[in-house]
Amino acid sequence: MAAFALKINGQTHQVDVDPSTPLLWAIRDGAGLTGTKYGCGVAQCGACTVYVDGQTVRSCSLPVSAVGSSEVTTIEGLDSKEAKAVQKAWVALDVPQCGYCQSGQIMSATALLNLNPAPTDRDIDLAMNGNICRCATYVRIRAAIHGAAKTLEG
Amino acid sequence: MTVHDKTIHATALSRRSLLKAGAGLAIGAYIARGGKAFAQAPAPAAYNIAPNTFVIIKPDNTVTVLCKGIEFGQGQFTGMATLVAEELDADWSQMRADHAPSNPVLYKNLLFGVQGTGGSSAVANSYIQMRQVGAAARELLVAAAAETWQVPAAEITVESGVIKHASGKEGRFGEFADKAMQMPVPSDPKLKDPSTFKLIGSEGIVKRLDSADKTDGKALYTLDIHEPDMLTVVIARSPKFGGTVKSFDATAAKAIPGVVDVKQVPTGIAVYAKGFWPAKTGRDALKIVWDDSKAETRGSAQLLSEFRALSKTPGKVVKSEGDFDGSMAKGGRVVEVEYVFPYLAHAPMEPLNGYLKWEGDTAYARYGCQFPTPDHAVIAQTLGIPMEKVKLDVILAGGSFGRRAQQTTHVARELAEVAKAMGPGKPIKLVWTREDDMRGGYYRPYSIHRMRGVVRDGKIEAWSDTIVGQSIMKGSAFEAMTFKDGLDSTSYEGSNEIPYDVANFKCDMHQVDVGVPVLWWRSVGHTHTGYAVEAFVDELLEAAGKDPIEGRLELMGKKPRHAGVLKAVAELADWKKAKVETGRARGVAVVESFNTFVAQIVELSMTDDGPRVHKVWCAVDCGVAVNPDIIRAQMEGGIGFGLGHILYAEQTLDAGRPVAGNFDTYRSLRINEMPEIEVVIVKSTEKPSGVGEPGVPPLGPAVANAMAKLGVGRPRQLPIVPGASA
Ligand code: FES
Ligand code: FES
Numbered sequence: 034m035a036a037f038a039l040k041i042n043g044q045t046h047q048v049d050v051d052p053s054t055p056l057l058w059a060i061r062d063g064a065g066l067t068g069t070k071y072g073c074g075v076a077q078c079g080a081c082t083v084y085v086d087g088q089t090v091r092s093c094s095l096p097v098s099a100v101g102s103s104e105v106t107t108i109e110g111l112d113s114k115e116a117k118a119v120q121k122a123w124v125a126l127d128v129p130q131c132g133y134c135q136s137g138q139i140m141s142a143t144a145l146l147n148l149n150p151a152p153t154d155r156d157i158d159l160a161m162n163g164n165i166c167r168c169a170t171y172v173r174i175r176a177a178i179h180g181a182a183k184t185l186e187g
Numbered sequence: 188m189t190v191h192d193k194t195i196h197a198t199a200l201s202r203r204s205l206l207k208a209g210a211g212l213a214i215g216a217y218i219a220r221g222g223k224a225f226a227q228a229p230a231p232a233a234y235n236i237a238p239n240t241f242v243i244i245k246p247d248n249t250v251t252v253l254c255k256g257i258e259f260g261q262g263q264f265t266g267m268a269t270l271v272a273e274e275l276d277a278d279w280s281q282m283r284a285d286h287a288p289s290n291p292v293l294y295k296n297l298l299f300g301v302q303g304t305g306g307s308s309a310v311a312n313s314y315i316q317m318r319q320v321g322a323a324a325r326e327l328l329v330a331a332a333a334e335t336w337q338v339p340a341a342e343i344t345v346e347s348g349v350i351k352h353a354s355g356k357e358g359r360f361g362e363f364a365d366k367a368m369q370m371p372v373p374s375d376p377k378l379k380d381p382s383t384f385k386l387i388g389s390e391g392i393v394k395r396l397d398s399a400d401k402t403d404g405k406a407l408y409t410l411d412i413h414e415p416d417m418l419t420v421v422i423a424r425s426p427k428f429g430g431t432v433k434s435f436d437a438t439a440a441k442a443i444p445g446v447v448d449v450k451q452v453p454t455g456i457a458v459y460a461k462g463f464w465p466a467k468t469g470r471d472a473l474k475i476v477w478d479d480s481k482a483e484t485r486g487s488a489q490l491l492s493e494f495r496a497l498s499k500t501p502g503k504v505v506k507s508e509g510d511f512d513g514s515m516a517k518g519g520r521v522v523e524v525e526y527v528f529p530y531l532a533h534a535p536m537e538p539l540n541g542y543l544k545w546e547g548d549t550a551y552a553r554y555g556c557q558f559p560t561p562d563h564a565v566i567a568q569t570l571g572i573p574m575e576k577v578k579l580d581v582i583l584a585g586g587s588f589g590r591r592a593q594q595t596t597h598v599a600r601e602l603a604e605v606a607k608a609m610g611p612g613k614p615i616k617l618v619w620t621r622e623d624d625m626r627g628g629y630y631r632p633y634s635i636h637r638m639r640g641v642v643r644d645g646k647i648e649a650w651s652d653t654i655v656g657q658s659i660m661k662g663s664a665f666e667a668m669t670f671k672d673g674l675d676s677t678s679y680e681g682s683n684e685i686p687y688d689v690a691n692f693k694c695d696m697h698q699v700d701v702g703v704p705v706l707w708w709r710s711v712g713h714t715h716t717g718y719a720v721e722a723f724v725d726e727l728l729e730a731a732g733k734d735p736i737e738g739r740l741e742l743m744g745k746k747p748r749h750a751g752v753l754k755a756v757a758e759l760a761d762w763k764k765a766k767v768e769t770g771r772a773r774g775v776a777v778v779e780s781f782n783t784f785v786a787q788i789v790e791l792s793m794t795d796d797g798p799r800v801h802k803v804w805c806a807v808d809c810g811v812a813v814n815p816d817i818i819r820a821q822m823e824g825g826i827g828f829g830l831g832h833i834l835y836a837e838q839t840l841d842a843g844r845p846v847a848g849n850f851d852t853y854r855s856l857r858i859n860e861m862p863e864i865e866v867v868i869v870k871s872t873e874k875p876s877g878v879g880e881p882g883v884p885p886l887g888p889a890v891a892n893a894m895a896k897l898g899v900g901r902p903r904q905l906p907i908v909p910g911a912s913a
Pocket of ligand 1: 070072082091094
């Protein structure tokens, strides 16, 4: 066990875990933030997607000891205008079914729009194909990303 | 036929109760007495743990509908709230939904007789009941307003959540909720004529009630339950089905910081820890010697050869019409094909789990429970306390596809065993890892269909389907309900009743035992029978020189709803006239499951990575369409789910050991593989039927038929792209 001061969503959380613990479990069991999900544990599904210093990361596959003083952002801490546009588009189209993958989808979609305000279908494929949705809400995910891009355009 | 289902009619309001907290109006259950099957639910003597309500109207004007089934994506919350809101004349913005707790009397599924979700039954079994609840609440509110205003109730109208009188008086539900509680409950509330529906069948007004919480991380699932002193439990189970623990050494596991204890439980060795990670690493450190003497040790290749040999011999006849053998003997164009279907894991996005706190003489369980009544009973039994001393709350689940409805209640039992082994007073959260989920069995059964038929003079004269498969229900509480003449009807449903007129017909079956636990998987038997029937009819029509749609319609004289969706999808895709791009082809299939009819047309091309499906057109007839957008969403999801599995998914056995352990070896459909989808809902006044499963079965055969059209043949063994890794 070791103590880590994790900066998550602008707050410092003291978590006492083994250094090998994946960031995912430090966030969920340590800091008590449960919006970030576990789906595979092996960087296959994207349910655990968070930002570390603004970069999307599969938190199930990054040991907490590698995070250091980096800024971690989870679904609970999303507040950019891109994120709001994405969330609004998601609700407008009723994208979620079971909803379990959607935190990860929204983290990835928001990251895409941060980099690329007008993504093509191909851009969406590339940015989103690391996020599995077992309910297969993909048609609406795609439509919602286009929708969010439109609203951001003004 | 009208939308009023004669078998589900209300006779009396059984009870209602006031919720102390929040006051307001609470309306209880209208329990159907129509069918015998529903009338015999056991009524525990002291069943007073649940607030006995379906709808709660609070002073703040919110109307909360308690759903007796679970919301795991299929839209149950929204569907139930729509039915209540329609009859209540509520405004959609005031509607909320939540799960009802486990209560086998009050919240039973009217089609099952126990509380549970499955068989795409949510709307079908609640359509009348939930409307009665809404109508009763409306009558009570009107009566309360009439008394307050001293005007005749008949002069009062309700619209969009506002109660009005011609004198200009008006008010909202919350103002009258308390008073309404004192009014006599109407025994037979009047339901609307469907032609006056405002919300049922509407477009754009009804939005899902759970979308917002599912986009900001607030939605709470079982994995998210945290409590002080709670222990997370991960179990090491036998790598082979039927294996048991011979001996184990937990020294290294216990040395891991955060690991609190290690106990042997009936399903394996349980590691109790402060959090998931120490529990999982603790499990990795266990040294276990397994006893495989009773384990299933056959591999996939061996099963295939055994199943194949059996499929060449006659099985037990399920249905026979005309003279199949005689017709075959007359010669003509004989077609014989074999279809092989793999074991499939459900792999819901949230793996299995559960929360339980046992206090000695009481217990509290909370999880995404799909079958509350049997789970509730087994928890009580395992802990040795009466059922009414166990409270079971249902919460959201991250998908199921059948996996959370266990005919054996094995997860609920394991949850209780784990709590029991630790002793009272310790809250525990049992967590299955993804690998536990994939390798834990309860798969869609492995099966083979051997199809034989003959075409003479452009006509299908004979058809037979010999099925080799494993029973899902054998040995479970559902055996009596689903077995006919010693055979599990869910293994052949769809194969014994084909929608086509064929004079000489036979369906027979070999029901075999394999030591691999199996389970219903989104659309159950239709996952394989739909493929077998629809790929085969296409193949025979091809031999007969017929168009796949025209040819099907010619044989569907007695099946107007099948024909209806087929015509609708042909029109949607412009089947006759559309110019299909070079290198692409289209295929069609139509399957009825759970009284819902779905036809799909697929357009695809071939790539190095197998078929690429570009577009799917889908027509669905599910009776009265309660929530059109949810119906479309379920068709979209069903198509994506069906496609991912037909293309890539299989669980294979290596000397009995399931091989695929995660999404790297059990490939899931991803966004870049998702086709464009267009859905048309066929207008119908038939009673509503489900949509959670019926979108799945036609997709596979439509893909196969398009592949044949493209000249690469219909796949005989699934998945189409075997050995896939992401
Ligand atoms: S849980 Fe991290 S990618 Fe699946
Ligand atoms: S919404 Fe269920 S897994 Fe994506």
